Amino acid sequence: MGFFADNNLNVELVRLDGGVKCFNALINQQVDFATASETVVMFNSFERTDFSVIASFVESDNDVKLLSLTPDKYRQLNHIANARIGIVKGSASEFFLDSLLIMYNKAHLPIERIYLPQDQLIPALLNNKVDIISAWEPLGYMLSEHISQKPEIINSRGLYHLSFNLIGLKNTSVNKNRKLALLKAINDATVYIHTHPKQAQMILSQALNITPSQLQYSWDDYTFRLSLSNALFSNIQTQSQWAIDTQLVPKENQVDFRQVFDRQLLETFNNQEAGW
Template sequence: MILMGILGCVTGCDVAEKTNRNSVSKKKAITIAVSNTPLSAPFFIAEKMGFFANNNLHVKLERFDGGVKCFNALVNQQVDFATASETVVMFNSFQRTDFAVMASFVESDNDVKLLSLTPEKYRQLDHIANTRIGVIKGSASEFFLDSLLIMHNKTHLPIKRVYLTPAQLIPALLDNQVDIISAWEPLGYMLLEQIATKPEIINSRGLYHLSFNLIGMKQSTVDNNDKQALLKSISEAIIYIHKHPKHAQEILSKTLNIAPSQLQYSWADYTFRLSLSNALFSNIQTQSQWAIDNQLVPKENRVDFRQVIDRQLLETFNNKEAGW
């Protein structure tokens, strides 16, 4: 009788699980544009570990190279949500305010660095005078360089900016077209793999805080219950990352087809958490003033960035999780 009861329970549980999977698969898919980077880890983990399905969501991840392409897919109505950095949010806010940041899910204060084949030459920043520095125009790469010069009172130094694409930075450095590059990961790791010396010029940890954010359109067709379920799935993935970092890295290594050593190189720099902190708002404001000063955006088009940050959704989610 006991055995029959156990078998009945197992069979019943299997049927219930199968029924749940079938009901989820029949739902309209929620599409999310995610960047092909370890920063998107919570989304890849949520997909692999079944957290989306467990929260009654049918989610399809559409992968793109970089947050700019993810954001463009969102505003072109190719996807329901997108992931992008705060810099992408800042630049696009000068053009439109029909989108909203729903939550940040990862931060790093050591993602952008100055790199060189001969870093020892530039340990003192005075020595970067008259150098050729490869940067990505109007991006975190250029913002980081300017922030570094301002912090160390070196804005007067004569330097030549060489504007390149991300794919051109390392080849230009290796081919002696530039002396230094201002680059984000994994370019630092990729360069380290090719030269014998650690390429980082100066320890700039804490100078620039990168965040990756979940973004949606204000007039979204996705209802609030599914948005809450989406945040819950990402939250569960973040908890899993904290509890099982090695397995999380294994999943990412296979998903992104990158070496485990690359993940280990920068993993400690990532802080995975759901938030919408005042630091994000301040960071966007600081970057916007830099963009105005450098004539990268229209000076007359001042933006109230509170228009593109949706605090209510995350606050509601946090209150539910806390049982309030």
């Protein structure tokens, strides 16, 4: 729609598979900005504080789910005892599973955790190497293509909030005005998504080379807005405690996540938009 050009920006989109690769490209200075989930932000904050979360631009409270080819078998969470569960280690996939078990007081259940890369979750399920996977979209949609019912085991809406965040390096050649212009372009796109949802879905379908039905499958689960909310900050803190408890990060490491939130830039942008 030309929103970048309208804000005097010449932007190249570098497509990478997942937030971890995007973050690494940023740290290696192969890109000026990256997008990643709050889980990627949390883990990397234990290693470094030379980056900033500039804004969250999309959120979902129904993106990560427990999925199975035989979901009816596991409607009662007690029934997942001794199940083989495919998980992406140290990711939202594992955090979601642990949160679910704790919430329903099922943390004591014996389960077999099978750690797999993201792209091997569905093949493992289809080849009967696991019974369940803890996974994010579009894997739920992809599984729905193989079975006649929804693959989701239980309704877990609201249990876990996934955010997609714009991240930059603190020491960068991109000045403040260009960062503000970038936020303006993203905000313009967000307004368009809200005012022209059908047209936005058509554009996304073509740009991402996915079917409109895949977009429609989870479209209503996403909230498009620029924010840096207290809920996001609390979510990262909760995940960090989980990472310490599960020994995914050193226990002695204490992280002040305020160091990686650039609230001032977004406040400046919001004030400009409001005409203050």
